[in-house]
Amino acid sequence: MPVVLSLNVAQKTVPADHARAGATGIDKRPVDGPLRISPAGPKGTAGSGVEGDSIADWSAHGGEYQAVYGYAREDLDWWQSELDVPLHNGQFGENLTTQGIDHTTALVGEQWRIGTALLExxxxxxxxxxxxxxxxxxxxxxxxxxxxxxxxxFRVLEAGLAGPGDEITVVHRPDHDVTVELYLRAVTTESALLPRLLAAGDSVPPEVVELVHKRSAVDH
Structure with missing residues (x-):
């Protein structure tokens, strides 16, 4: 049964010379839950969708399509072995550390019920x-x-409470093949894949749709 192992937040942002905003909220730590998960406004105007979570650079993080960040404990364990360093829940800046569900092969637009919140x-x-x-x-x-x-x-479709131990239920899988992995490749190393992202409709952030159209215009 897929579950939330921990709910992680940054209680405050901390100074960071290497961060564009001069501070960062990446240092997220497990907290007792549940906490309220809520929709966030447009990117640049809103921070995290998780109650009590601090984000420093709203131009790069947070907002509607980055309201919540999830990472699988299985992948943290893989990296822990690769890097030969201990990695605690929240180490990658994730709000949700999960067990029993794969984020990489999840489809963009897939909907997960966690606690009483509905995430996409x-x-x-x-x-x-x-x-x-x-x-x-x-x-x-x-x-x-x-x-x-x-x-x-994730973006938040329905506000609700979520916390450690909550079951994760996939309640909808869209009819396309745009996985999180394909999306990553398209916007980083394989730009020829960008047009395929449009199959995910409005589950793709507007700025990425704009990037796809710009790329298509250049190619033609």
């Missing part, structure tokens, strides 16, 4: 310098991208 898969996490500096790993952006275990961002 909206895309992969794209690694940045702040992530690399936080982990202290040289070449991390390239390595994380190549391995294709990005975790999944």
């Amino acid at each position: 898969v909206s895309g992969p996490r794209i690694p940045c310098r702040t992530f690399a500096e936080f982990l202290g790993q040289r070449g991390w952006v390239k390595r994380f991208t190549q391995q294709g275990r990005p975790g999944a961002y």
Whole structure:
């Protein structure tokens, strides 16, 4: 049975020289739940959809299509073995550390019921310098991208309460093949895949749809 192992938030942002905003909320730690999960406003105008979670750079994180970030404990364990360092729940900046469900093969637009909240898969996490500096790993952006275990961002379709131990139920799977992994490849290393993202409709953020159209215009 897929479950939430931990619900993680950054109680506050902390200064970070390497972060574009001069601070970061990546250091998320497990908290006692449940907490309220709510829809977020447009990117740049809103932070996290998780109650009590701090985000520093709203231009890059948070907002409707990045209201919640999830990562599988199974993938954390894989990285733990690869890096030979302990990785606690929340170490990758995820709000939800899960067990028993694969984020990489999830479809964009797939809907997960967690507690009383309804979340929709909206895309992969794209690694940045702040992530690399936080982990202290040289070449991390390239390595994380190549391995294709990005975790999944979610938008919130129905507000509700979610917490550790809550079952995760997939209540809808859309009729297309746009996985989180394909999305990651399309926007990082294989731009020829970008047009395929349009099959996911409005589950894809508007700025990514715009990127697809710009790329198509250049190609033609």
